[in-house]
Amino acid sequence: MRILTAVIFVLLFAVSQAQELSDVKFGKLSAKDFDLPHNKLTDSSAAVIIADIGSTEFLGNTDGWFSLQFTRKMRARINTQAGVDVADFQLVLYGTGADKEDLRVKRAAAYSIVDGDVVSTELEKKQVFTEKYDANRTLVKFSIPGAQPGAIVEVEYVLISKFLNSLQGWEFQGAYPRLWSAYDVAIPEFFNYAFLSQGYLAFHDKTQKVSSQRYNITSPGTTVGSASRNVSITGGLTIVNWVIKNAPALKEEQFTTSINNHISKIDFQLTEIRLPDQRPEPVLDSWQKLSERLNKNEFFGLNLYKNNAWLNSEVEPLVASLSDKSAKIKAIFDYVRTRYTCTSYSGLYLDTNLKDVVKKKSGTVADINLLLIAMLDNAGIEAYPIVLSTRSHGYTNALYPMLDRFNYVICTALPNGNTAPVLLDASEPNIAFGKLPLRCYNGHARIITPTDAVAISLDPETIKEKSVVTLYAVMDSNNNWKGKIKEHLGYYESLDWRDEIKTNGEKDIVAARKKEFPDEFVNGEITLANVQIPDTSIVAEVNLDFTSMLDEDIIYLDPFPGKQWKDNPFNAAERLYPVEMPYTMDQLYAATWQIPAGYVVDDLPKSARIKFNDDEGMYEYLIQASPTSIMLRNRLVIDKANFSAEDYSGLRDFFNYVITKNSEKIVLKKKANP
Numbered sequence: 001m002r003i004l005t006a007v008i009f010v011l012l013f014a015v016s017q018a019q020e021l022s023d024v025k026f027g028k029l030s031a032k033d034f035d036l037p038h039n040k041l042t043d044s045s046a047a048v049i050i051a052d053i054g055s056t057e058f059l060g061n062t063d064g065w066f067s068l069q070f071t072r073k074m075r076a077r078i079n080t081q082a083g084v085d086v087a088d089f090q091l092v093l094y095g096t097g098a099d100k101e102d103l104r105v106k107r108a109a110a111y112s113i114v115d116g117d118v119v120s121t122e123l124e125k126k127q128v129f130t131e132k133y134d135a136n137r138t139l140v141k142f143s144i145p146g147a148q149p150g151a152i153v154e155v156e157y158v159l160i161s162k163f164l165n166s167l168q169g170w171e172f173q174g175a176y177p178r179l180w181s182a183y184d185v186a187i188p189e190f191f192n193y194a195f196l197s198q199g200y201l202a203f204h205d206k207t208q209k210v211s212s213q214r215y216n217i218t219s220p221g222t223t224v225g226s227a228s229r230n231v232s233i234t235g236g237l238t239i240v241n242w243v244i245k246n247a248p249a250l251k252e253e254q255f256t257t258s259i260n261n262h263i264s265k266i267d268f269q270l271t272e273i274r275l276p277d278q279r280p281e282p283v284l285d286s287w288q289k290l291s292e293r294l295n296k297n298e299f300f301g302l303n304l305y306k307n308n309a310w311l312n313s314e315v316e317p318l319v320a321s322l323s324d325k326s327a328k329i330k331a332i333f334d335y336v337r338t339r340y341t342c343t344s345y346s347g348l349y350l351d352t353n354l355k356d357v358v359k360k361k362s363g364t365v366a367d368i369n370l371l372l373i374a375m376l377d378n379a380g381i382e383a384y385p386i387v388l389s390t391r392s393h394g395y396t397n398a399l400y401p402m403l404d405r406f407n408y409v410i411c412t413a414l415p416n417g418n419t420a421p422v423l424l425d426a427s428e429p430n431i432a433f434g435k436l437p438l439r440c441y442n443g444h445a446r447i448i449t450p451t452d453a454v455a456i457s458l459d460p461e462t463i464k465e466k467s468v469v470t471l472y473a474v475m476d477s478n479n480n481w482k483g484k485i486k487e488h489l490g491y492y493e494s495l496d497w498r499d500e501i502k503t504n505g506e507k508d509i510v511a512a513r514k515k516e517f518p519d520e521f522v523n524g525e526i527t528l529a530n531v532q533i534p535d536t537s538i539v540a541e542v543n544l545d546f547t548s549m550l551d552e553d554i555i556y557l558d559p560f561p562g563k564q565w566k567d568n569p570f571n572a573a574e575r576l577y578p579v580e581m582p583y584t585m586d587q588l589y590a591a592t593w594q595i596p597a598g599y600v601v602d603d604l605p606k607s608a609r610i611k612f613n614d615d616e617g618m619y620e621y622l623i624q625a626s627p628t629s630i631m632l633r634n635r636l637v638i639d640k641a642n643f644s645a646e647d648y649s650g651l652r653d654f655f656n657y658v659i660t661k662n663s664e665k666i667v668l669k670k671k672a673n674p
Contacts, residue, residue: 199264
């Protein structure tokens with residue numbers, strides 16, 4: 001089970017018995033520092049982070065308020081050329097003008113041993129580059145010179161920020177193992193933060209201590225030429241420290257939504273400001289307040305349900321002849337889906353106004369789906385936006401309404417009577433009515449109604465991807481052994497094919513499909529049906545010719561020519577985080593082989609049926625032979641989309657069995673002459 005906790009910091013930690021400190025002395029290296037203990041973490045990785053230590057404290061500033069000062073010190077050893085990127089840094093700074101965050105690289109160097117001596121190569125100021133990231137952010141980049149296999153690199157930088165809602169989080173884990181990762185924050189009593197802790201590694205140490213601190217704050221003069229005012233304020237201080245030792249590397253493997261969902265880390269969210277002699281000021285909205293704010297935003301909900309009569313000319317021709325609401329919803333959806341082009345599949349807000357979207361016939365996913373809602377409303381259909389986070393973007397938190405965790409907008413529309421609401425995403429040109437792209441199925445999402453933000457779950461386990469493949473092989477009148485495979489693709493595989501066909505035409509799909517068979521087996525062109533009908537599965541037909549095999553005295557017949565499970569998707573020896581499939585699956589393969597004249601079955605695989613975790617998966621292989629034919633039924637069912645890390649070994653073994661069984665051959669032997 002994924003560990004995700006969120007509690008106010010004053011309740012988070014108890015004082016531990018003792019705190020162990022890293023003995024790394026930054027900036028002072030000897031030859032012995034290059035020798036790390038030999039173990040699984042240090043020997044198998046392209047780089048090893050020896051120590052990564054961060055801290056954040058609050059400072060009084062000259063703007064009459066507080067600033068955050070974040071400091072990071074890191075030391076790493078590079079083992080191979082592939083690990084040199086541990087010396088590359090890219091940091092995004094928020095804000096513009098006087099409010100822009102300030103980064104100061106205090107020291108960065110690479111150390112190597114030359115003729116028994118430790119020599120260093122220092123980063124120079126001119127090697128730190130700054131460029132525009134977007135309208136509100138700046139990107140700072142630098143690479144430590146001298147980084148090479150065998151070297152140790154160190155860096156120390158300080159980030160000053162006036163944005164108290166951006167209290168720096170900390171990742172204890174990443175692409176390389178970390179022998180020591182520690183972070184502490186010192187938070188004044190004037191600010192309450194929610195702590196969001198995630199991951200599967202136990203803390204080596206976690207402590208909390210209470211102290212006090214005096215802050216000197218300078219307020220600028222209120223008028224030109226007036227003197228500034230200095231204020232000194234003292235308050236309680238809570239210092240919290242976390243340490244994780246020997247954190248293994250965490251790299252993305254197959255069937256993963258986002259590796260960021262599983263890294264052991266801690267984030268913060270400002271919830272309340274409590275200054276002396278003042279009423280506490282809530283900072284974090286409730287879900288209801290968030291809904292109200294979005295509905296008043298001119299780039300989100302303000303113009304969806306009013307002042308949209310200008311859409312009459314777009315909507316009326318689509319629905320004039322329709323009386324049923326469901327039919328109206330589909331007509332408007334199909335129009336937007338086919339006439340508008342999506343330019344970006346990320347974002348919550350309009351990039352422009354809706355009139356410009358209609359004029360250009362293009363826009364972001366938010367532009368297109370918010371326009372869809374406005375058009376449905378114009379037609380008298382009840383429709384609302386749904387905000388979500390896509391699978392690659394990461395999970396959202398159902399407890400705290402943190403809007404920056406969301407990056408996508410879809411639509412829900414309510415047809416007649418008791419008919420269930422329909423979910424729509426018109427940004428995909430080939431998507432079927434009532435279907436969503438797989439990226440949307442990432443759990444917690446919110447319907448933004450005029451009065452609330454209603455929680456829903458877009459669960460991948462509600463999707464069943466079904467496919468059916470049939471093969472029939474017979475002897476014709478000319479003694480040729482020919483067959484035909486007919487494959488009914490699952491819905492989402494069909495969607496992938498349609499997208500590729502729209503981009504490149506059918507020829508690439510057909511060529512790739514042909515490569516799945518031995519060259520001598522494919523007889524003629526592969527034909528595709530239902531390509532232009534989004535609501536149906538694509539059907540692929542392949543004509544095969546096995547006649548060349550009849551020259552052999554013994555035929556080793558592969559029961560699965562073409563696409564079947566050949567390789568185990570779970571090939572890692574272990575997995576430290578859950579398996580997250582995009583859907584459940586039901587795959588059926590049925591084959592009938594006519595035995596060629598003059599041959600008999602010499603060896604036949606055994607039938608088998610196994611289950612995974614009782615009711616979470618099933619595989620059956622049923623085969624029987626008569627003197628004239630062989631019949632095979634092969635079915636794989638996975639009834640669960642998400643599996644815990646503890647299930648990984650069993651899941652890997654289950655698929656190993658499937659692949660082993662699929663590789664077994666039917667052996668036909670030519671009859672001896674009478």
